Amino acid sequence: MTLERGNAFTPVASATMIWPWGASIVGGSVAGALSFLMNFGLAGIPGAVTTGIFFFALIGGIGGVMSKKGDRRGRRWAATYPFRYASAPAILGGGATAVISYIGSVIGSFAIFSGLFGAAFAGLGVGLMLWLIIGVVAAVVGNKN
Template sequence: MTLERGNSMMPVHAAMMMWPTSVATGAGVVAGGLTFLSALLSGSIAIASPIGWAIFAFAVGGGAAALLGSKGDRRARRWAGKYPWRWASGPAVLAGLGIGVVQIFGMGFFGGIVAGVATGAVIWVILGLIASIAGNKNS
């Protein structure tokens, strides 16, 4: 599958090729680090919550930077503007799975599944709205 015009079946890895990993990693490190420091200052040594926030910030920060930034492939950005909800499903599913696995250790099996699904849905809505409003449809 390619990113050519009219191709509506773009795989997730091709949609993510415009992902700015430096911005996404920076957002994840800052969010996870601040959450970890906050937990330490409150007297708790919780690791699942900071990792969950880091994954959330990685997905939202990277997705927003991919759509709003100048880096990345213009064909992938055009595809994301044309199919915003399909594009948003890639980061949402991956982040939801990651948070679900991490939260299983902090909340138990069913709590982790609920946290993963809920977080994936929130990320999907956030990135879908950003893609539908700011997606580059004419590139």
Template sequence: MTLERGNAFTPVASATMIWPWTMSVLGGAAGGALFFLTSLSGGILPAVMSGLGAAVIFFSLIGGVGGVLSKKADRRGRRYAAAYPFRYAAVPAIVGGVGYGILTLSPFTAIFVALAIWATVGVIAMVVGDKK
């Protein structure tokens, strides 16, 4: 079975095929630790929640952008991301928005986070995808 033209090659398949898991987990952990340390003066629980929220956002951003930029990623996934950058960006946006919404229990903030991730990853995929 081929995942080339005319088949149901979805954004989820594209994101999972080219997602740099190690880099996104390490980036999410580093971003979360940084936000945890900077907000530690407000108390332990708010610092933990801030760190976890930042970790989810960095995980989604680095995963989405890294998948487009990585040379080790599957070429079909990169081609899909270049052809449909904002469809591809929907998966990292949903992951980041839902994760942030679960942590903060604030649906409006989660929607804003998802839109910001969607726009960022989509624009980067559009610009980088045209150059390859």
């Protein structure tokens, strides 16, 4: 898949070519484990999983722009279009957070409809924060590499 203008899958291709998988998996796992230890018990599991997902997407998105190991075309594309690049980790993090939050609310209190709206807003909030943070970092740091 080439990184050319007009390609529909460019954000996903760019994100996966320069994504530091090892660092993001380790960072997300450590953050999720620490969150679980701070909220010990069954009620803390959905929060720990969503914390791990957030840091997985954040470390992967920022690390992809700052790392020198990834594909240079992907880094150049991410520096040229920082908020398009940030959309792939934001959709991943926000969507996974919404799903896990909904499952946790249904299991915890059997709130099927109110849990759906709460999970949707939680996913939108997480996705927006990831999009803003990764987009700003890619805009500032991306051009210097």
